[in-house]
Amino acid sequence: MRLCVLNGSPKGRMSVTMQYVRYLEIAFPSVEFEILDIAAHIARIERNADKFFQVIDSVGRADAVLFAFPVYFFLVPSQYKRFIELVFEKNATDAFSGKPSASLSTSVHIVDHTAHNYISGIAQDFGTRFFGAYSADMEDLLKKAERKNLEAFFGAFVKAVQNSEPSPTLHLPLKAAKRVYKPGAVKQKVGLAQKKLLLLADRREEDSNLDKMITRFASCIEGDIEIAYIEEIGVKTGCSGCIGCHYDNRCRFDSSDGFRAFYENKVKKADILVYCGAMHDRYLSSLWKRFIDRSFYNGHVPTLMGKQVGWIISGPLSLEQNLVQLLNAYTRLMDANPVMLVSDEYKSSEIDALLETLASRLVVFAESSFVSPPDFIPTGVMNTFRNEIAGRLNFVFRADHRTYKKRGYYKIPQKGLRSRLLSLSIGPMLLVPAFRKQFSKRIPREMVRPYEPVLALEKFKRR
Ligand SMILES: Cc1cc2nc3c(=O)[nH]c(=O)nc-3n(C[C@H](O)[C@H](O)[C@H](O)COP(=O)(O)O)c2cc1C
Structure with a gap:
């Protein structure tokens, strides 16, 4: 063979x-x-x-x-x-x-x-x-x-x-009917107040649906909006995987192309990020992937904390849930808030409405500093990162280690005083069958008891 x-x-x-x-x-x-x-x-x-x-x-x-x-x-x-x-x-x-x-x-x-x-x-x-x-x-x-x-x-x-064994077909083919997007007039502009918005696309393809979506989105914004293209920033090469950034977050390509300066001065300084791209096979373009890979110089540390992130995508996004999951996971892992993914799979008037909604939600959430609680992926990832950076990767990723210590990422909840006292006191008593029986009966009641003072106080405050 x-x-x-x-x-x-x-x-x-x-x-x-x-x-x-x-x-x-x-x-x-x-x-x-x-x-x-x-x-x-x-x-x-x-x-x-x-x-x-x-x-x-x-x-x-x-x-x-x-x-x-x-x-x-x-x-x-x-x-x-x-x-x-x-x-x-x-x-x-x-x-x-x-x-x-x-x-x-x-x-x-x-x-x-x-x-x-x-x-x-x-x-x-x-x-x-x-x-x-x-x-x-x-x-x-x-x-x-x-x-x-x-x-x-x-x-x-x-x-x-x-044996020429057969294999199952697990993926839907990605052939979606291509609609031509014809943007309508802007109904209501959204003011950015003091927030900085960076819109980043991989490349400009004039007259494409994506280009028109970007223009339509930008035209419903009033305020500090900057539009940039990865192609123009000059991200000349992909991550080489050398891990040379392990000690002090320096990348060997820092001075040979524009990636680091852009990421530090534009991406990290924006309050709102709108990432735009067309689907190429089952992901975005390799240029987008190059941009994301190069951010590895930051190590295993979230770099978009508290930012609002929207995605504008051209392509059959609803058919590729793996990509939806990937983009949301990336945003959440950066400690940012995934606001909305808007694609060009709809009628033009619906795309207009979705883009306006995206603009207003980005601003509303930025003003209230809303970040949705981490779901399974960021929670699981941060726990794994913590174990790795505290453990076998500790001697290499020293920059991560310093940041993890500073930000308190190494704290393990089970080691808190309350949980240790409870384990020490209740744990041995559970060995006694009669106690265990009584305890089991009380579990539902005891699970809601800690919330009662919080709710009572809130009720009192709002009287
Ligand atoms: C830029 C970059 C991104 C990485 N992303 C991930 C990741 O998302 N998940 C993961 O488990 N490991 C990740 N890793 C770790 C690599 O997958 C791992 O070190 C792999 O074994 C390297 O294989 P190679 O030596 O064949 O290139 C990443 C490493 C680099 C350099």
Whole structure:
């Protein structure tokens, strides 16, 4: 069996993910591996059509394809994303069509499921029969049980290839009817008061729905609004994954392009952010992804605290819930408030109304400093970050460590005095069956008791 491995790590062979692939190569000598360093050589692959088609020929010759990548901001690195775009742009999906495929990633399991959802959708769009995903922790390969697990997964994949096993179709195709948006007159302008609004789009495509949505949105705002395009800021390269930023948040590209200055002086200083982009396959553009990846110089620290964030998207967003989840997760993880996602899937008059509503909500929430409480993703992520930065990543990510200490992120609620006293007093008493029976009966009542003084005080204050 011939396996084509599409390597998504910008670090090429010096990649953690590739150590897993090397392990499989050793464990399965009957499988012939061809590893192609896609992300590391994306500039060359994009510039040189021969290089691109050499990759496509290798895919065509293979019996199966393995998408192997590190998780970057809940997806694949921007360089790998660009390769996926090129396959569609150059109509090269035929090489993949009908082949079995699987995905293998390494990460620290921070929102890795959306990266695999994305790749399984792409694998399906490429026409492959997607076998399944293996999301390894960075250090799994060091553990015997995990190595066995990886072998079991890969062994089943090899068997599936040899037996031409079928695979289910789990993603809706993203072919939405394209409506042409015709903006109407602005009904009511929204004043920004003292708030700063930054609207950021990846690139300007004149007369596109997105361009018209941006213009229509901007025209209903009165106040300090700045419109910027990633293309013009000059974010020349994607994150290389070198982690050189670990000690003091300095990035090796700080002085060679405009990203850092823009992020520090514009993004961090805005009160309201409106991010705009067109869907390219099942995400936004690789340029947007490049922008997001480069913000990694901030380490594992939220950088948009208290800001209001709206998204204006052109594309079949409602068909791709993985993207909705990704964009909301990104906003919430930055400690910002996800206000609304507006796409161009509606009638023109409805888009007008949605854009005006977005403008007014952004301002209302900015004025009241509203941030919706974190749901599962930011809560789970911050707990994982805390464990990682306090634990195995502590010696590397020193800048994060300093910030976590300063912001009190290391505080663990179970270690609070009240919970410790309760555990010490009630815990042993629960060993007594009669006490346990009485206690169990009182649980519902005791659960609401702490709220009573809060409600009574509020009632008193409002009399
Ligand atoms: C820019 C950047 C973004 C990352 N984002 C995530 C993430 O969203 N979730 C996660 O679990 N790990 C994340 N990581 C950690 C990598 O996925 C992990 O270190 C991976 O093993 C690197 O693999 P590689 O050496 O093959 O490139 C990120 C690392 C970098 C450099």
